[in-house]
Amino acid sequence: GENVEQHPSTLSVQEGDSAVIKCTYSDSASNYFPWYKQELGKGPQLIIDIRSNVGEKKDQRIAVTLNKTAKHFSLHITETQPEDSAVYFCAAKTNAGKSTFGDGTTLTVKP
Amino acid sequence: DAGVTQSPTHLIKTRGQQVTLRCSPKSGHDTVSWYQQALGQGPQFIFQYYEEEERQRGNFPDRFSGHQFPNYSSELNVNALLLGDSALYLCASSPDGDEQFFGPGTRLTVL
Numbered sequence: 001g002e003n004v005e006q007h008p009s010t011l012s013v014q015e016g017d018s019a020v021i022k023c024t025y026s027d028s029a030s031n032y033f034p035w036y037k038q039e040l041g042k043g044p045q046l047i048i049d050i051r052s053n054v055g056e057k058k059d060q061r062i063a064v065t066l067n068k069t070a071k072h073f074s075l076h077i078t079e080t081q082p083e084d085s086a087v088y089f090c091a092a093k094t095n096a097g098k099s100t101f102g103d104g105t106t107l108t109v110k111p
Numbered sequence: 112d113a114g115v116t117q118s119p120t121h122l123i124k125t126r127g128q129q130v131t132l133r134c135s136p137k138s139g140h141d142t143v144s145w146y147q148q149a150l151g152q153g154p155q156f157i158f159q160y161y162e163e164e165e166r167q168r169g170n171f172p173d174r175f176s177g178h179q180f181p182n183y184s185s186e187l188n189v190n191a192l193l194l195g196d197s198a199l200y201l202c203a204s205s206p207d208g209d210e211q212f213f214g215p216g217t218r219l220t221v222l
Contacts, residue, residue: 036213043213097144099211101146102153
């Protein structure tokens with residue numbers, strides 16, 4: 001089955017700096033790669049996603065890149081703010097419908 | 112438009128008991144997935160329902176079962192509870208099978 005690895009597990013940055021979180025996946029049939037932000041006591045919230053026919057996608061301060069050959073994708077957050085502090089999860093999904101999540105990255109943005 | 116809602120918020124059960132968790136999807140969403148999230152880990156896929164049928168299933172024993180009703184709401188049932196079933200149970204609804212919107216979860220504690 002699919003295996004998704006996420007790094008780093010914790011990330012601390014200064015406000016205004018950039019943050020990068022990386023994920024690798026194993027199943028070449030995966031074609032949908034979402035990123036979620038989870039705050040304490042809440043369910044994951046979709047922040048950006050990318051499909052396998054696209055190499056990069058950007059939404060304001062957030063961008064995601066996908067390298068299908070290497071089977072890895074990354075989340076980039078620029079100009080970080082304290083409210084960006086949360087746990088971030090990547091996931092990979094095939095057409096069959098099953099989503100596999102990484103173990104999460106705890107991002108702390110220091111003011 | 113209300114988001115995904117789940118009930119109850121918290122639940123405490125003892126080993127061997129049975130539990131039913133409930134989920135109402137976002138309006139217009141016909142696909143519902145259930146996930147188990149242990150502390151400090153990413154969500155683990157349990158199963159997905161579409162048109163009242165289980166479409167996909169993760170690596171969970173038959174003690175975990177579900178149902179989807181004609182109005183697309185869903186239930187997750189867990190029989191013969193074990194201590195290891197203690198977790199946050201998340202429901203996610205989707206309009207297209209890919210983009211998922213999560214509810215706040217039900218925190219289950221098994222004593």
